[in-house]
Amino acid sequence: MYFDVDDDGVDNEFLHVVSRELFTFSSTFEGAYGIRSVPTHTEDGIPIRKIYVTNLPPETTRTELFGVFAQYGFIKSCWLRMGDKGPNRTPTPTYAFVTFSNPADAHKALQAPCHEKTLRGRSLRISPADSWHQPAEDADGRVQWRPNGQRVEEIPPPVPAAEQIEKDKENFAQDVDVNPEVKTDEINRPMMEDVNEVEDDRNVMEGYGILDVLNPDCLTHIMSYIPLRDLIRSERVSKRWQMVVQEYVVGIRVYKTSWWQHIPVTLTTAVLRRVLQRVGGSLVRLHIDHNWSALNDRTAHTVGKFCPNLEELKIVGMHTKNWNPLVYGCKNLKRLIFVSCNKLTDSSLVHIVKSDSPIEHLTVANNTHVTGLFLNGTNIRKLHSLSFYNCCSLQGAVLTAAIDSMPNLTTLRLDVCPVTMWKIVPLILKKLPKLEELSLSEYTSGEAYVRPYDNESFCEAIDNLKELKVLNMTRNVYMTNAVLKQVARSCLKLTTLNVSSCNSQRNIQHIRGVDELTQKPYIILKRPMCGPSGGYSAKGVGDEGLSAVFRSCTRLRHVDVSYLAQLSDTGLAHAASLPALTTLIARGNAALSAQPFSQCLAQCHLLEEIDACGCDGVSEQVVEAAVKALETKPRSIVLRLAGTPAAQIKELPTHRLLSVNVEEDRSNPHLRPDFVDRIFDESSDDSFDDLEEPEDLDDFLGDDPYMDNYDLENYENMLEMGLHVPNLLLL
Structure with a gap:
């Protein structure tokens, strides 16, 4: 069931405003001292005839309720809400509504002390029912009794000012004993002032409330801090509040299921369906980033059915394979993002990016199955942005062949992809002369024995990118000064440049020593980013390349040159x-x-x-x-x-x-070019106390036959053979 039921049997489907709860508390506290202040009308100006009764004994009957409240006046009806039924459960009453024929009788019941309203040893808690449940009166004063809580509220026609004043004069003359010796003018003057005050008070009481004091913008801002689930559950407070909530719900354009994380409710597909039934028609952006384990394969059908105007959809961590219903339901879907969707494959995306698909931006992140085959065989002319992040199965040859079907591609992101992808990147870039944004970050190879690829072909490909505006090369070991010089010659429209941590990887260096304080030996494994000895000829990004870019690309607005060893x-x-x-x-x-x-x-x-x-x-x-x-x-x-x-x-x-x-x-010390890590020192919690001599490392490294022939002095040769020493952090 969508709405929860508390342990005490109270149905949370009927929530009440704070004023009702305060009134219930005050009726218990103030009743003992004889201090009572009970309203006669609701916030909407409707006379109070119906009262709300809670704290009922488990075996309460309608006859007993009649006996408690009949002493205050004639009771029109008494309705008792029974709890859930079941094979092993006895339905118990949860709350009740008692309706009086005369509002004055209901006022007496509300003003009565608490000791008079007891049943089976319990003190009943009573409060006025909200406007939604109160019987309405027409213009002639006749009560419109509505069955089962259904009524169409009629707005009485406005009374002319002159007729209202004459009517108030008559009422005033009946209530006040007028001295015949007093002149009529002396009576009319104060009487007219009093009538105007009464008319103003009536208008304030009937036409204005707390919801009218705040303007729509202020109400919308306040409601944005309230979970949508609570707003939907509180619609039954009053008709005016229901109209305010519906007006706010219709205006919702962005919704993220992660906003439910602080609520102890599991987001299931059934719950999501109920929410999208209310807000899906107006949604433009939807992020399904809640707990993925609670959603099933019907999620795509739900989104496609209830969100026809959706333009952006982000799915995080869902094990759903079929997403084809999105294409048939969301005709305006332009941006689609899949993050950590383990069951997402090429077959799941082949229908989404077909030739008549409206998708313009597609992102796949943290995936192990997508190879890029879904891009072949279709003419995707509407696709402008294509992004892959940490997709280890992505095939460069397949992606190169698919680029021909995307002539309007302006954004390409291939971040944290396999190292072999770098050899295919120049072929891809030569086919994208309209490219405006390029991201090739996190190409660190992860292995010191991989030699840098020849950047001549990459420089030739950059020469084709005359429209490039955004370039992101974060932690790319293949980014050198020669590449930046080519960027300075070709990409004159560049506005954003990010070359942080673009330093060439170097061979591992080991440093042995003895700690002066503890007299314990330690070993430092270091991969220096620059230096006169060892390593590669290319030194990464430095002053020479950045100076060329700064002199030529005069449109640059955002520059990131963090963690560069060659920068001065x-x-x-x-x-x-x-x-x-x-x-x-x-x-x-x-x-x-x-x-x-x-x-x-x-x-x-x-x-x-x-x-x-x-x-x-x-x-x-x-x-x-x-x-x-x-x-x-x-x-x-x-x-x-x-x-x-x-x-x-x-x-x-x-x-x-x-x-x-x-x-x-905001700086990360582990990304600094001069960062080194001391493997064995006093901060290791004595986990290597038994390694008193460097020769004891043989036992620590394990019984590997290759370890007998290579010591730490020949560590570079071991890496070239593809061997990895266990439990050593390489920096």
Whole structure:
């Protein structure tokens, strides 16, 4: 069942506003002291004839309820809600509604002390029923008794002001004993003032409420903090509240099932269906990123049926194989994202990307089955963006053949793909002259014995990318200065560049020593990113390549040059020549000082953010330069200097437009070029105390026949043979 039932038998399907709960509490507390303040009308201005009764004994009957409340007046009806029935369960009453013919009798029952309203030793809790359950009155004052809680509410016609005033005069004359010796004018003057006050009070009571005080924008903002499940369950509070909730639900455009994570309710396909029945018609973006184990194969049918206007769908961690119903139901679906869907295969996607499919952006991440075959055999002219992240089964040859069917492709992301994909990348890029965004990150090969691929063919492919605007090469060992020079010559429209951690991998170096304090031997395994001895001829990205890009690509706005071993102040200083530079990120660079950042602040008048976390040479001069730059070109500037010497200064220069963050260190020490890890030292919790001599490493490495012929001095040869020493962290 969609709605839960509490352990005490109270049906949560009928929720009540906070005022009712406060009234119930006050009736118990104030009744003992004789202090009562009971309303005669609901918030919508309807006279209170029906009262809500709870805390009923398990064996309560309608006759007993009649006996308790008959002393206050004539009872029109008494309805008792019984609990769930079952073969081994006896239905017990949960709550009741008692309806009086006269509102005054209901007012007496509400005002009566608590000791009079007891049944079988229990004190009954009573409160006014909400407007949804109260009988309505027509313009003539006749009560419209509605069966089973169904009624069509009629709005009485407006009474002319003159007739209303005359009617109020008559009522006033009947209630007040007028002295005949008093002049009529002396009576009419105060009487007219009182009538106007009564009319104003009536209008305030009947026409306005707490929901009318807040404007629609404020109500929408408040409701955005309330879970949709609670809003749907609270619709029965009143008709006015139901209209407000329905108006808000119709306006929902984005919904994420992860918003249910804090609620102890398992998201099943049945629950999702009930939710999408209410909000699916207006949804534009839907993220199904809740617990995947609770959803079944009918999820695709549910989304396709109830979300006809959906434009973006993100599925995370679902074991569903068939997604074809999306194509038949969601005719406007443009963006489709699959993350960690283990059962997703090429056959699951072949119908989604057919020639008449509306899909424009497709993303597959963390998958072991997709090879790219689903892209062949169809003419996907609407597909503009194609992204693969950590897809270990992706085949470069298949993807190259499929590129011919995507002539309008402008975005290509091949991140964390197999190393063999790098040899196919140049062939793919030569077929995409309209490419605007390229991402080839996380090509670290993971194995030190893999030699860098010849970048000449890759440079030739970049020469074809004249429209490239975004280039992401994070942690790509094949990114060199030669590649950046080619980017500077060909990609003149570049606006975003990310070359963080683009350092060439080098052979493993081992360093032996003895700790001075503990006198224990230790071994440091280090893969240096640069150095005069050993390794590859290419040294990764440095001053030479970045200077060429900064001089040619004058449209650059976002630059990330973090964790680069070959970067110095000379290369970063050329970034000051970028007139459109907005964001500059250079984390974890030990060779950088405050000078290039100060030059960028002085010459780049659009610069708004500098992130230099973990730079050991950056001082407070950056803050001083930012204050001077704000005097000439006011704008909002954010400086992130955590992990730098500037963070140790207690009083830094301040400015109302300047924000300096010295607490949040965003740099990763493991990505720094100079990072080394001491395998055996005093911080290892004495787990290697028995390894007192370096020769004892033979026992630690295991009984491998290849270990007898190679020691740590010949570790590079072991890697070339494809051998991996267990339990050693290679950095």
